[in-house]
Amino acid sequence: MSSDATTGAALARTLAAHPLMAGLPPAFLLEVEACAAPAEFPEGARLLREGAPAAVAHLLLSGRVALSVDAPGRAPLTFQTVGPGEVVGVSWLVPEACWAWDATALGPVASIALDAVRLRDACEADPALGYALMKRFVPVLLQRLHATRMQVLDVYGDPG
Template identity: 40%
Template sequence: MTVLPTGHSELLMRQARYVSFPQDTRIFEEGDPADRFWVIRSGAVSLDMYVPGRRRIMVETLGVGDLLGWSWLFPPHRWHFGAEAFSPVRTLEFDGHAVRALCDDDPALGYALTRSVAEILARRLEVARTKLIDQYMRHGGPGL
């Protein structure tokens, strides 16, 4: 992930608040409005997605230092995955509306943050794609 310049990190940290989630808590559901994001300070969160006709598929596990949630940044601001606390989790929580307003006021911050989130997004989509192909092949998909 691209590291934000110090001044930009300080601006964002002014928006942060500490939030905890007990183990097995659903943090958000795929398709629901996305209005915030978190940086994981301790614990683990599983990202999942619903596959019609099947159960939820775990796509990835996030841990300390990982960004939880990117859908707040891009319209239509709806979660593309679901998330559940795999263990007790402590986070820094950020209000998506407030951070987008900061980005509008400071285009350099907006660019740096968008680039950082886009790098995470690209990696997570590749992980999800690989996981879905694996699930498809394991559960009756045609051979290649």
């Protein structure tokens, strides 16, 4: 991420421009910004690890990330690849949740990392913020479930 993206004003602009946050009222953006920090990952880095506490979400700015699940007796199964403008990590919505899959950088990745504990606390304190974010994150969750289902059908479906 460019050095100016680490300044408060640049982070606020970058956050407001991310498709997941587009149209979010300014007061809500300020609450999300208080939970946000720039993050960078080299190729091969794990942004999320299956089974680990769901403590952060990443709004992708650049790079691509493979979402995969462990399959017994098989190599990890990539069910989706996401890139700029998308999000990695939606399980943070549920307190004490753990990640259901791995997220691995396929090259250098820049994101806005959202502290899930702080963000959940902000949503509890302001239910209107929570509802606004829920309307943005739940469609991503549904899309990920659909992608996983399609991959399972492809791998285990009956060819005949």
